Amino acid sequence: MEIIIQPNAEEASMIAARHVARLVRDKPNAVLGLATGSTPLMMYRELVRMHKEQGLDFSEVTTFNLDEYVGLSPEHPASYHAFMWDNFFSHINVKRERVHIPDGLSSHVPAFCRKYEETIVAAGGIDLQVLGIGSDGHIGFNEPSSSLASRTRIKTLTAQTREDNAKAFGSAEKVPFHVITMGVGTIMDTRHVIILAFGEKKAEAIAGAVEGAITAMNPASILQMHPVATCIIDEGAATKLKRTEYYRWVYDRKPEWQKL
Ligand code: PGA
Numbered sequence: 001m002e003i004i005i006q007p008n009a010e011e012a013s014m015i016a017a018r019h020v021a022r023l024v025r026d027k028p029n030a031v032l033g034l035a036t037g038s039t040p041l042m043m044y045r046e047l048v049r050m051h052k053e054q055g056l057d058f059s060e061v062t063t064f065n066l067d068e069y070v071g072l073s074p075e076h077p078a079s080y081h082a083f084m085w086d087n088f089f090s091h092i093n094v095k096r097e098r099v100h101i102p103d104g105l106s107s108h109v110p111a112f113c114r115k116y117e118e119t120i121v122a123a124g125g126i127d128l129q130v131l132g133i134g135s136d137g138h139i140g141f142n143e144p145s146s147s148l149a150s151r152t153r154i155k156t157l158t159a160q161t162r163e164d165n166a167k168a169f170g171s172a173e174k175v176p177f178h179v180i181t182m183g184v185g186t187i188m189d190t191r192h193v194i195i196l197a198f199g200e201k202k203a204e205a206i207a208g209a210v211e212g213a214i215t216a217m218n219p220a221s222i223l224q225m226h227p228v229a230t231c232i233i234d235e236g237a238a239t240k241l242k243r244t245e246y247y248r249w250v251y252d253r254k255p256e257w258q259k260l
Pocket of ligand 1: 039040132135
């Protein structure tokens with residue numbers, strides 16, 4: 001795993017945006033795996049800027065989002081459909097028919113999840129997956145003890161995650177219990193994973209994911225087995241890592257052609 005520690009969330013987000021932009025320029029019909037939450041917001045803002053000011057073209061891009069709350073319509077302001085359109089899709093030229101977000105109102109969840117997996121495969125697989133991380137180490141909504149081989153399915157949120165996500169709903173009690181999420185195995189099938197984490201609240205989860213043993217108790221730790229994983233974090237999220245000097249040393253010595 002490549003560990004990139006930046007002075008703040010903004011600079012970390014710029015690097016993530018440059019990764020996405022480079023892919024989209026090199027492969028205009030790239031398939032992006034996208035995340036919601038506060039973490040990727042600055043990255044989306046920068047990609048919108050690149051679209052508006054530099055003509056970054058998303059017209060042939062296909063997207064798959066990681067997850068959605070069960071029971072929320074796309075119009076619900078706390079739904080991840082609303083989040084993605086408000087913060088990203090409405091501001092770029094992505095085609096609506098190329099956007100895929102799990103359907104929180106699906107009448108047959110297992111059938112929907114199977115179809116979601118098939119649609120990813122039919123699109124050629126995900127080239128680049130952007131991830132946040134939960135304070136409990138979840139990726140997507142794969143909570144601790146999730147199968148590390150899991151596929152898209154229904155999951156139940158932990159009390160911690162419902163607490164963490166309370167803001168969008170007004171209170172933790174209003175956060176749905178169930179979600180549809182891409183599985184850990186689905187995420188592991190993507191060609192490149194970028195995991196972002198900002199702030200000390202994420203420090204323990206990041207330390208476990210990067211330097212801990214691989215365990216379903218910290219689902220992000222499976223990224224140690226991913227062939228191309230890039231972990232981009234700020235100083236706060238790096239506070240519990242033991243080998244920060246080494247990671248900085250490696251990053252400073254990257255060959256010119258690898259730099260973004
Ligand atoms: P956050 O959520 O970006 O809002 O911190 C991350 C996550 O739960 O994966």
